Amino acid sequence: MVSQILFIVITLAAIALFSYNLKKVIRNIRLGRAANRSDQPQKRMMTMLKVAFGQTKMFFRPIPAFLHLIVYAGFVIINIEVLEIMIDGIFGTHRIFGGLGTLYNILIGSFEFLALGVWLACAIFLIRRNVLKLKRFSGVEMKSWPRSDANYILITEILLMTAFLTMNAADAKLQAMGLGHYTAAGAFPVSQFLQNLLPDTAAGLIAIERGCWWFHIIGIFAFLNYLPYSKHFHIIFAFPNTYFSNLEPKGEFTNMESVTNEVKAMLDPSFTPPEAAPGRFGAKDVNDLTWVNLMNAYTCTECGRCTSVCPANITGKLLSPRKIMMDTRDRMEEVGKNGLEDGKSLIDTYITREEIWACTSCNACTQACPINIDPLSIITELRRYAVMEESQSPASINTMLGNIENNGAPWKYSPSDRFNWAKES
Amino acid sequence: MSAQLNFEVPTMAEMIAKGKEPEILFWVGCAGSYDERAQKTTRDICKILHHVGLKYAVLGTEESCTGDPAKRAGNEFLFQMQAMTNIEVLNAYNIKKIVTGCPHCFNTIKNEYPGLGGNYEVIHHTQLIQQLINEGKLKAEGGESFKGKKITYHDPCYLGRGNDVYEAPRKALEALDAQLVEMKRCRSNGLCCGAGGAQMFKEPEKGNKDINIERIEEALETQPQVIAASCPFCMTMLRDGVKMKEQEQNVQVLDIAEITARANGL
Ligand code: SF4
Ligand code: SF4
Numbered sequence: 001m002v003s004q005i006l007f008i009v010i011t012l013a014a015i016a017l018f019s020y021n022l023k024k025v026i027r028n029i030r031l032g033r034a035a036n037r038s039d040q041p042q043k044r045m046m047t048m049l050k051v052a053f054g055q056t057k058m059f060f061r062p063i064p065a066f067l068h069l070i071v072y073a074g075f076v077i078i079n080i081e082v083l084e085i086m087i088d089g090i091f092g093t094h095r096i097f098g099g100l101g102t103l104y105n106i107l108i109g110s111f112e113f114l115a116l117g118v119w120l121a122c123a124i125f126l127i128r129r130n131v132l133k134l135k136r137f138s139g140v141e142m143k144s145w146p147r148s149d150a151n152y153i154l155i156t157e158i159l160l161m162t163a164f165l166t167m168n169a170a171d172a173k174l175q176a177m178g179l180g181h182y183t184a185a186g187a188f189p190v191s192q193f194l195q196n197l198l199p200d201t202a203a204g205l206i207a208i209e210r211g212c213w214w215f216h217i218i219g220i221f222a223f224l225n226y227l228p229y230s231k232h233f234h235i236i237f238a239f240p241n242t243y244f245s246n247l248e249p250k251g252e253f254t255n256m257e258s259v260t261n262e263v264k265a266m267l268d269p270s271f272t273p274p275e276a277a278p279g280r281f282g283a284k285d286v287n288d289l290t291w292v293n294l295m296n297a298y299t300c301t302e303c304g305r306c307t308s309v310c311p312a313n314i315t316g317k318l319l320s321p322r323k324i325m326m327d328t329r330d331r332m333e334e335v336g337k338n339g340l341e342d343g344k345s346l347i348d349t350y351i352t353r354e355e356i357w358a359c360t361s362c363n364a365c366t367q368a369c370p371i372n373i374d375p376l377s378i379i380t381e382l383r384r385y386a387v388m389e390e391s392q393s394p395a396s397i398n399t400m401l402g403n404i405e406n407n408g409a410p411w412k413y414s415p416s417d418r419f420n421w422a423k424e425s
Numbered sequence: 426m427s428a429q430l431n432f433e434v435p436t437m438a439e440m441i442a443k444g445k446e447p448e449i450l451f452w453v454g455c456a457g458s459y460d461e462r463a464q465k466t467t468r469d470i471c472k473i474l475h476h477v478g479l480k481y482a483v484l485g486t487e488e489s490c491t492g493d494p495a496k497r498a499g500n501e502f503l504f505q506m507q508a509m510t511n512i513e514v515l516n517a518y519n520i521k522k523i524v525t526g527c528p529h530c531f532n533t534i535k536n537e538y539p540g541l542g543g544n545y546e547v548i549h550h551t552q553l554i555q556q557l558i559n560e561g562k563l564k565a566e567g568g569e570s571f572k573g574k575k576i577t578y579h580d581p582c583y584l585g586r587g588n589d590v591y592e593a594p595r596k597a598l599e600a601l602d603a604q605l606v607e608m609k610r611c612r613s614n615g616l617c618c619g620a621g622g623a624q625m626f627k628e629p630e631k632g633n634k635d636i637n638i639e640r641i642e643e644a645l646e647t648q649p650q651v652i653a654a655s656c657p658f659c660m661t662m663l664r665d666g667v668k669m670k671e672q673e674q675n676v677q678v679l680d681i682a683e684i685t686a687r688a689n690g691l
Contacts, residue, residue, distance in 0.1 A: 060614075251587025252536035256501045260541065263505040282499060311617040311640075316633030358630040361497050361622030362582040367613050383499030397498050400626035404503055408489035409455040410626055419485040421457070421464040422434040422471070 007089035007217075014221035021228040025298060028336040032291035033279075037244040047372070048243040057370040061305075064128075067121040071157070074118035075235065081111055081164075085217050095171075098185025108186035112168065116190050119161040122154045129154075136304040141323035146302055149230050153223075160219045167212035169194035170205045177202060182209075237299035238371045244292055245372035250363040253380060256281070282384025285345045286332045289381060296373040297329035306365035306375060312358040319358040321365035321375035327351050328378060347382050356382045357394060434471050436485040437518050447482040449474075449553075450520045452534065454527035455490050456657035462664065463526075463657035469686035470526050470550050476691050477562040481524075487514055493529040496537070498623035505541065508533075512543035522546045524553050526682065528584035528656045529621070535588070549584055551655050551681050555593040558600050568690030571601040576684075577608055577649040579640070579663060580615035581656035594655050597681050601688055606647040616640050620658035641666025645676070655681045 037044075050056045055072065058065035087096045097104055129137050129150060137150075168191040174182040179202060198208060227233050234241075258281070261273035283289050306321040307313050313320050327350035334344070347356070359379045366374050386392045393401075400410045408415050440447055451474065457467040474481045492507030515523075523545045525531040535547035548556075557563040565571075576598055584590045591612045598605050610616045619629065619636030629635055641663060644652050652667070654660045663678045679687075 249532070249536050249588050251532035251583045253496055255505070255537060255540040259501045259505050263502065263509060266506070267509055281501070309614070309616075311619060311636045312630070312632070314616075315629075315636050315639050317630045318632075319630075354630050357627070358632075359622050360582070360617045360619060360624045360636065362617035363586040364582070364614075364617065367586050380497075380499065384501060385499075387499035388502065393498065394627050396627040397623060400623065401495055401498065401500055401503055404490050404492070404495050404507065408507070409459060410490060410494050411455070411459055413459045415489070416486055418458045418488060419436070419483070421453075421459075421467050422430060422483075422485075 001092070004090060004092045010218065010221065011086070011089070014224060017225050018228075021225065024336060025228055025233075028332045029291050029294045029298065031287045031332065031335060032289050032294040033287070035290035035292045037292060040247060043247055044243050044245075047245060047247065048239055051245075051370075051372055052238040052242040055370070057372075060368070064125075067124055070114070070117040070121045071125075072235075074114045074161075077114060078111055078164075080107065082217075082220060085213070089217065094181050094183060095185040098183060104185055105187035108168070109189050112165065112188060112190035115161045115164050119158055119165075122157045122161075126151065126154050126158075136308045139304065139307060139320055139322070141320060141326050142302070142304075146231070146326065149232075149302075152226075153230065153232050156219065156223060156226075160216060160223075163212040163215045163219065165191040166194060166198075167209055167216060170198055170209035170212065173198060173200075174202065174205050174209060177205075231300065231302045234299050234301045234371060237295065241295055241299040242372050244295065246292075246366075246374055246377075250366055254377075256384075280385065281388035282386070283378070283381035284347055284385045284389070285340060286328060286335055287340060288385070289328070289346075289378060293328065293374070293378050293381075294332055296375075296378075297325050297332060299371055300325040300329065300373055301371070302326065303370065305368040305370060306373070309364040309368045311360055311362060311364065317354075317358040318352065319355045321379075324351060324355070324375045324378055325373060347385060351382060353386065353392070355379075356386070357397075430468055430471060432471075432475050434485075435482045436487075437482045437520075438485070438487065440482045441518065445480075446519070448480045449522045449524055450515070450518075451481050451483045452491075452523050452525040452527075452530050453483055453488060454525060454530040454657065456661075457526045458488070460657055460661070462660060466657065466660070466680040466682050467526055469680070469682045469691070470524075472686050472691040473554065473557070473563070473682060473689070476689065477557055484514065491530045491533040493533045494623045494626060496533070497621065498626075504537075508538055508541050508543070512538060512541060515543060515545065520545055522548075524548050524550055526550050526657070528581040528587070529658070532583045532587050549590060549593070549655070551584075551594040551597055552590065554681060554685050555596045558597060563600075563685060563689055565600045565602070565685070565688040566690075569687040571603040571651070571684065571688055574601075574603045574651060575606055575647070575649045576601075576603045576651040576653050577606050577644055577647045578611070578653040578655075579608070579618065579644065579659055580612060581654070581659050582615070582617050582621050584655060585615055586613055594653070594681050597685055598653060601684065603651075606649060608643050608647055610643060616643065618656075618659040618662035620662050625658050625661070637662035637666040638669060641670055645670060645672060649676060651684070652676060652678045653681055653684060654678060 055069060058068055084097050088094060128134055168188050172188045173195055175184045198205060258279060264271045265273050280288050302322060304322050310321055331346045331350050356379050361376060363376060366376055403410050403412050407413060453467050456463040489511055490507055492504035496504035523534060528549060531547055531549045578594055578598060617636060618640055652663055654663055660678060660680060667673055667676055667678055
C-alpha cells in the first residue's frame, strides 16, 4: 500500500513538473510572430508521417539511420511496457497484462530483443561520439553542455535497458520459484542469460526485481523531465515541427507584406495602404522571428548534418547553421526568463554579422536537416534587419543595391545597353 | 565573343507593334545581358529558339533586374520595387509563359512574383531544351560531336535544391551520347558554387578557401573534359576555379545551352 501511494505521488509530481516546463517552452515559442502554416493539412500530415514517423530523411546516412531507428522503435514500443508498469504501480498488481498469454510472451520477448538492440545502438553511438570523434559532433557551438547532453542520454538509456533486462531476469527466477505474487508470465529470450549472475534467494531476487522496477520507472520520469532542457526534446517536437514545416519550394523566400503596402503606395500615389501595426523589418531578436523559427530551435537535435554540408562552413567560414539554431534557442530561453530589455539581442550578442553575411542561401542546410528545420529563414530575417533597419551591409553589397536602384542591374551598366548582346559581335 | 547572330532577336515592343503575340518570352537576366561570357549563352538560347521555330520575344531594354540579389541580401524594399515594375511590364504585354537563362531569375519569377501579382508559367532553359529533345526538334547532330566525352554537371542551388529540377539538364547531356560522370556531391546533395545569396557581389568572409575552389577540386576529381553549367553565376565561379587551378587547357566550362547549340551545329 505504501509503495502504491509513493508511486502515485511520484507519477503525479513527474507529470506536473513536465507540464510546467512544457508550458514555459510554449510560452517562449509564443514570443514569435505569426506565420500561417495551417494550409494543405493533408500534405502536412503526409510530410509528418514520412519525415518524422518514417524518418525518411535520416536514410541519407544509412548506418546512423539504422541505429537511430532501433532506439526510436525501442522508445515507441517499450511505451506499452511502461503502461503496464503504471498500472502495476498504481494497483499493486504484477504483470497485469500477463493474462494475454502467448501474445504477452511474444510482446515481452520482442521487448527484450529491442532492449538489447537499443543497448547496443547506444553503445555504438557513445563510441562514435567519444572515441571516433566524428567531425560533425564538434565545432565551436558544441562545447560543455551540448557536448555532454548526448552522452548523458545515451548512458541513461543504457542504464534503463540494463535495469529492464535485469528486472526480467530476477522476475523469471522468482516466477520459477512459484512465489505467490510472481505469477508466471512473459518470455525472456535475452534476460535468461543474466539469470546465473543473480542470487538464488527469494529475498535477494525480490530486492533486485523491485530495485530495477523502481529504477526503470523513475529513470523514465527523470528522462521525461530532462527533455525540455535537452536536444532530446526532438522526440516530441519532431512531429509538430515537420507538420508545420515549409511546403513551398526551398528557393522561395517570403514576400514581406508590410513592405508590399509601402511599395504599392510609392508606385501608385492613389493607393492607400491598409492600417498596419508598425513592426520591425526583419529580425533583431527572437520576438521578431516567427513561432515556426522558434519551434525549429526547440526541435533541433544538434546533429550537425546542416553544418556538415554548409559550403561556408566547409570552407572554414564562421557560419554554422546548427549554431544559428542553438543561439536562437539559448536567446529564447534567456528572453523567457528575463524579458527583452536586457541590452542583448539575437544579432550581435549571439550571432555575428560575419556569420550572416557568409551564407550563400544555397539551402543545403534545409535539405540536410532530418526534421525539416530551416536555419536559412532566420539568417534571412537577420539580414533584412541589418539592411532595412540599420542600413548596415558590407560596402560592396551597398554598391550592388545602389546599382540595381539606379541602373536596374547589379553592375554599373547603363540600362540602354541592356540589349547590346543581340547587336554586337 | 562568339559569332554574330544571323537573325534579328525580336522584342516584345516590335511584336506588339506588328500585332503579333509570341508563344514564350525569353527573360534574359542581368548576367545574360551584360556579362560577356553569359552573353554567349544568351545568344545560343536565341539560336535554339530560332532554330526550332518557336515564336519568342525578349523585353530588350524594357527588362530590369528581377531583384533576386537585393532580396537575398535582405533589401525587400528594393526587391519589391523591381518586382512590381517588372510585373507591370509583363502584365501589360499579357505574358503567359516565360523561359529564363538563369536559375535565380527562374526562381524569383516563378515563386516570388505570384505573391505580388505576377502569375506566369516559368521554365528554365534546360527544361525547354529537354522538352525540345523529347519532341524531336533538337537532335544533337549536325554539329560538334560530344560522343564519349567526359562531362560532369554542376547543379545550381536555385535550380536543383531550390526548385527540384535535376533531370532536365542531365537529359540534355544524355542526348549527346556523352559520358556523364557525377561528382561526389550532386543533385540534392550538390555543393554551392559560392555565388548565390548575393555573394557574387562581395568578397567572401575569411575562411580556409573559397567555395568555388572546393567545388572545382571536386569537379576535377572526375577528370572531365567539360564541366557543364546552367547558370551564369555558376559559370563565372567555375571558370575562375578552373583558371586558379590552371586547367583551362584541359577543361572547358560550358552552359547546357552552348553545348546543345554546338551539338546541333547552330
Ligand atoms: S543556406 Fe546558408 S547556412 Fe544553409 S547551408 Fe547554405 S550557406 Fe550554409
Ligand atoms: S538544424 Fe537540423 S540538421 Fe542542423 S543540427 Fe539541427 S536538427 Fe541537425
